[in-house]
Amino acid sequence: MEKKPKEENNKKKNVPALPWMRNPIDITDIDQCPISCVPFLDPRLGGALQNMRFTSLFPVQVAVWQETIGPGSFGRDLCINSPTGSGKTLAYALPIVQALSTRAVKCLRALVVLPTRDLALQVKEVFEALAPAVGLSVGLAVGQSSIADEISLLINKPKLEAGICYDPQDLSQDFGSSVDILVATPGRLMDHISNTNGFTLEHLCYLVVDETDRLLREAYQSWLPTVLQLTRPCSDTNFPLCENLTSLGFGSLKTIRRFGVERGFNGKSCPRLVKLVLSATLTQDPSKLAQLDLHHPLLLTTGQNRYQLPELLRSFKVMCESKLKPLYLVSLLQGLREEKSIVFTSSVESTHRLCTLLKFFGDLQIVFKEYSRLQHQSERSKTLTAFRTGKVQVLVSSDAMTRGMDVEGVRNVINYDMPTYIKTYIHRAGRTARAGQTGQCFTLLHKDEVKRFKKILQKADQDSCPVHSIPSESIEALRPMYTSALEKLRRRVEAETHGKRKRKNKLSTVSGHNRKAD
């Protein structure tokens, strides 16, 4: 028999192409660890964990602790692939805070990058619950407030004698960092790197890239190569590298690490930048991982399969006719009663249309809200708070919610539109069954979609997905409301399209006048 080339065989068995990925640490072999038994844990951080009402570290947290504070001593860069809701945030926050707890001088030493503002806010809260206990400060760079306000919280301006103003362009001024740890989104991070005097990565010791596969997919103004260049030790013989950066307009030479003794490193030479990269669906693509320039990387993963669903998640199919999908959704939601649920659609437009339609059903006794990128950040934050506090029972969302968001008490996830990829299924379903809780994920399917859906779930070793039936009487009972809601929706869509056209015409008339005036 003809032998297949090795690479093809590996692909079939889903064996990672990178050798270091083939010998991971399996997190399923590790037990939870009571807080009181965590080796070397600073008692002040033990107290902070108790205040958070945590009694044990979860397995992924124990595994990372062992490779960082434990015997591993941050010797290797870590790639962490562990299911949604398994506690990855604390897994990196705790060792970083402990490692920095003995620092003498305040400088920016840890940078955590996340793809969205909502996620960055969530992660900052976890650091805020730990860092003050050991005298560290945490900052946020996400563009939530004006850049001036953000700078005033991040940078310590030099104190001057009364009446003397400092020159913001004078780089010899001794600016200092007001924070030890910064949680940032890539866009705002790049703004500070390029324009904020006194913002420097020269003392950075830890870089966390959370939701790595998402961040690597989008270049975001080349934030990663920029951060890596600015944190790479740069001897005088290596000077051209520094010149490249200044010619690109990034900050000043102050932002470049040098070999040798550094301010803020207690007279020691600057340490290697340690990287921790994480996701519930970590990429195995060598070219993508190469962008991270990892040092002697170690993979920490859960089980054999790269794609894992939370242990206590139950998945169901809901078979329905495409035309009657909204009726099945309403009936399903009514059956779930007051439970907190998230409904996912395939796009922001269908989220908006579905919400508008649901509103036209009349009083469904379900408090729901739209949550998508079409809305302003402040409106989204309000909706999220209402959902967290239980004032809103159902969120209808586009994929803006899929990654990382942690809302306590979400019992159900409903895929109104079938996800196209296993990664999307994992991140959507992962909004429930978090932190060892149970949860359910329902997917509305037309019979033609069943085969495809089965194949998607098989990628996460899910061979069975029972049908959740909706009684036909409940569908029939909703039909009259549905007919009138559809008619109202049709009229609304017409009015919205008309309004859009009118605004467009008005704009083109105005720009025509302006051109004439020019």
Ligand SMILES: Nc1ncnc2c1ncn2[C@@H]1O[C@H](COP(=O)(O)OP(=O)(O)OP(=O)(O)O)[C@@H](O)[C@H]1O
């Ligand atoms: N040791 C612990 N004990 C109890 N609860 C914990 C512990 N660690 C984390 N949690 C809780 O578990 C939930 C999930 O944590 P986290 O958001 O870090 O998960 P994640 O692995 O990052 O998920 P995702 O992949 O969806 O981002 C949070 O509500 C967090 O407060």
